[in-house]
Amino acid sequence: MRRFITLLKKELREQLTWQMILPFLLVVLVFLFIGNLTGKETKKALAPQKIAVLDEDRTPVSQTVIDSLTQSNFNVRTYTGITESSLVASAKNEGIATALVIPAGFEAEIAGNRSQPLTVYNIIRNFSFTGSVGNRVASQALDTINEALSNQLIAQKISGIDPLQLKKPVFPKNFVIIGARTAAVSPDQVTGFIMSQTTFLPIVMFLVIVIAAQMIAVSVAAEKENKTLETLLSTPISRTALVFAKMTAAGIVSLMIAVIYMFGFRYYMNGVTGFNAGEAFNPEMAAAIQQLGLMLDLPAYILLGISLFLSILIALAISLILGASAEDVKKAQGLVAPITFLIMIPYFLTMFIDLEGASPLLKYFVYFIPFSHPFLAAPNLFIHNYLSVIYGILYQTVFFMILVAAATRIFATDRILTLKLNFKKSGFK
Amino acid sequence: MEQALVVEELRKNYGRYEAVKGISFSVQPGEIFALIGPNGAGKTTTLRIIATILAPSSGQVRVYNMSIGRDNEKIRQNISYLPEEAGAYKNLTGIGYLRFMADIFASDQRSRQEYVDTAVAICGLKNRLNDKIGSYSKGMTRKLLLARSIMTKPKLAILDEPTSGLDVLNALEIRQTIKEYAKAGMTVLVSSHNMLEIEYLCERVAIIDRGVIHQIGTPTELKTKYQAGNLEEVFAEVAK
Numbered sequence: 001m002r003r004f005i006t007l008l009k010k011e012l013r014e015q016l017t018w019q020m021i022l023p024f025l026l027v028v029l030v031f032l033f034i035g036n037l038t039g040k041e042t043k044k045a046l047a048p049q050k051i052a053v054l055d056e057d058r059t060p061v062s063q064t065v066i067d068s069l070t071q072s073n074f075n076v077r078t079y080t081g082i083t084e085s086s087l088v089a090s091a092k093n094e095g096i097a098t099a100l101v102i103p104a105g106f107e108a109e110i111a112g113n114r115s116q117p118l119t120v121y122n123i124i125r126n127f128s129f130t131g132s133v134g135n136r137v138a139s140q141a142l143d144t145i146n147e148a149l150s151n152q153l154i155a156q157k158i159s160g161i162d163p164l165q166l167k168k169p170v171f172p173k174n175f176v177i178i179g180a181r182t183a184a185v186s187p188d189q190v191t192g193f194i195m196s197q198t199t200f201l202p203i204v205m206f207l208v209i210v211i212a213a214q215m216i217a218v219s220v221a222a223e224k225e226n227k228t229l230e231t232l233l234s235t236p237i238s239r240t241a242l243v244f245a246k247m248t249a250a251g252i253v254s255l256m257i258a259v260i261y262m263f264g265f266r267y268y269m270n271g272v273t274g275f276n277a278g279e280a281f282n283p284e285m286a287a288a289i290q291q292l293g294l295m296l297d298l299p300a301y302i303l304l305g306i307s308l309f310l311s312i313l314i315a316l317a318i319s320l321i322l323g324a325s326a327e328d329v330k331k332a333q334g335l336v337a338p339i340t341f342l343i344m345i346p347y348f349l350t351m352f353i354d355l356e357g358a359s360p361l362l363k364y365f366v367y368f369i370p371f372s373h374p375f376l377a378a379p380n381l382f383i384h385n386y387l388s389v390i391y392g393i394l395y396q397t398v399f400f401m402i403l404v405a406a407a408t409r410i411f412a413t414d415r416i417l418t419l420k421l422n423f424k425k426s427g428f429k
Numbered sequence: 430m431e432q433a434l435v436v437e438e439l440r441k442n443y444g445r446y447e448a449v450k451g452i453s454f455s456v457q458p459g460e461i462f463a464l465i466g467p468n469g470a471g472k473t474t475t476l477r478i479i480a481t482i483l484a485p486s487s488g489q490v491r492v493y494n495m496s497i498g499r500d501n502e503k504i505r506q507n508i509s510y511l512p513e514e515a516g517a518y519k520n521l522t523g524i525g526y527l528r529f530m531a532d533i534f535a536s537d538q539r540s541r542q543e544y545v546d547t548a549v550a551i552c553g554l555k556n557r558l559n560d561k562i563g564s565y566s567k568g569m570t571r572k573l574l575l576a577r578s579i580m581t582k583p584k585l586a587i588l589d590e591p592t593s594g595l596d597v598l599n600a601l602e603i604r605q606t607i608k609e610y611a612k613a614g615m616t617v618l619v620s621s622h623n624m625l626e627i628e629y630l631c632e633r634v635a636i637i638d639r640g641v642i643h644q645i646g647t648p649t650e651l652k653t654k655y656q657a658g659n660l661e662e663v664f665a666e667v668a669k
Binding site: 002225227233417 | 530534587
């Protein structure tokens with residue numbers, strides 16, 4: 001144990017250098033900066049949208065159009081007695097993206113049951129995400145106007161009937177059933193909630209595994225290249241301590257980096273989407289989620305954590321073996337790159353395919369990949385299907401133990417110095 | 430008397446390639462013994478087997494009566510190995526590296542400090558020990574590694590090309606240090622293709638080529654036998 005700690009400290013000192021940490025911190029700073037900037041822009045884009053309206057009709061109906069826009073939280077700037085080109089020029093000057101013209105005779109045409117074209121000028125300044133929010137103003141404005149005018153026309157033509165009832169005689173009263181529990185909530189809301197709760201999983205896993213895999217493979221390959229490994233192998237350190245010290249150090253460093261990244265990424269996403277979990281989670285929704293038992297309890301979090309942790313350990317063990325098989329650092333980096341695909345495959349498959357209904361070949365292929373199990377665990381835990389999660393964990397444990405045995409065997413024999421993966425000639429060598 | 434090292438009929442195969450072809454030799458305690466020969470002669474493979482890094486394909490190797498294969502853990506407590514052109518951890522300081530290696534061998538804090546003090550005295554790097562190894566010259570790194578390999582006063586020091594790539598002064602310093610420690614009782618097994626260096630350093634040499642030992646003796650014996658002026662000329666005669 002004493003020698004393991006000595007080795008672990010050395011590994012951490014070797015890996016936790018400013019040269020290594022600084023790029024990660026810089027990336028986080030960039031995330032924070034962009035998040036802050038886009039957050040401000042998004043807020044601006046989501047604020048009441050300005051719209052310029054040229055009223056050439058000046059009738060009660062044209063006034064209804066303007067009033068409906070104002071009531072729907074549009075910031076309406078009304079013009080009369082100017083030309084369309086002056087309207088566009090004014091809109092440009094005032095930074096308004098949409099200008100609308102209500103033509104003369106508008107009321108008369110509507111009263112005559114003739115659909116009317118409204119001229120809409122869309123002033124596009126850029127094609128960014130926040131810029132496109134402004135460009136959606138026109139279609140929102142037209143929906144608002146249509147809604148207001150149709151309600152008015154229905155009310156005029158058929159008295160005593162609520163226009164809303166006429167337009168939408170049927171509306172859904174949703175119930176969601178999960179197991180034996182039922183709650184009055186929309187299935188889209190429930191699915192959205194589960195997705196929002198599990199989105200962090202692939203991000204954390206991907207980050208941790210990619211960083212850790214590179215770190216450990218490079219560490220072993222560098223020791224081989226510099227012959228420091230030969231020195232260590234001739235000392236009284238056990239091969240198992242050597243393997244576990246490298247894995248533990250890479251695990252600790254990658255977890256630290258993942259936490260830093262997650263912090264930066266979350267800030268960035270909040271900025272970009274303007275989404276805040278606390279605000280979006282209304283009391284009715286919370287009650288429905290509680291009623292359906294969709295809150296993860298402590299045992300569920302523990303199982304999810306174990307599944308995630310085992311995935312990281314498996315990635316570390318695979319990378320250790322690949323690093324030991326590489327002749328130098330450059331080759332080691334290339335060898336571990338495909339591990340990212342092993343994470344992406346189950347991520348996308350579990351996201352788009354219902355494994356229960358999939359072909360047995362595809363199902364067992366997904367189960368075979370050890371990184372699939374945390375993705376499968378999260379939804380299973382929400383519906384309290386603990387047994388399948390435990391089976392997944394058992395499979396991961398066996399997989400990990402086989403890999404560790406293989407890694408320790410490689411370190412205990414000549415293979416640590418003689419093993420080379422050669423893709424140039426006939427496959428593996 | 431107990432032999433420091435006994436190698437009997439040692440063979441090592443890498444697949445179908447036989448790198449060492451049944452070599453035998455022995456080394457007395459406190460002796461500096463050299464394996465000399467060209468690149469690819471089997472020197473490094475032999476040293477790696479004795480250092481317990483590689484397993485022999487057949488044959489016997491005993492270090493102070495401990496058998497390679499059976500007693501590897503015990504052997505590792507009593508030997509130290511300096512690989513050819515070895516590096517060190519570039520992000521550690523020189524002193525940090527010495528402390529790390531001392532920690533591996535020391536059983537308590539006192540012996541740890543003793544090892545570090547010894548290494549500091551041997552390497553002569555003084556204040557530069559507080560700098561990162563990445564900033565060291567090749568000569569400084571080699572001195573640090575040599576100090577590391579003998580600071581524990583191992584019973585057997587296995588040094589593969591200890592002065593390879595060094596300038597004259599650095600090489601001389603390292604050779605003197607090895608000699609001093611051997612005088613104090615440390616057995617040294619050294620490999621080199623620099624035969625003039627070996628003539629200065631070693632008491633006995635074995636000439637190895639293509640996995641076979643052709644001659645063993647003192648430099649004087651071999652020079653007399655082959656009527657040669659130096660070991661290089663002896664090797665040229667042997668290799669014919």
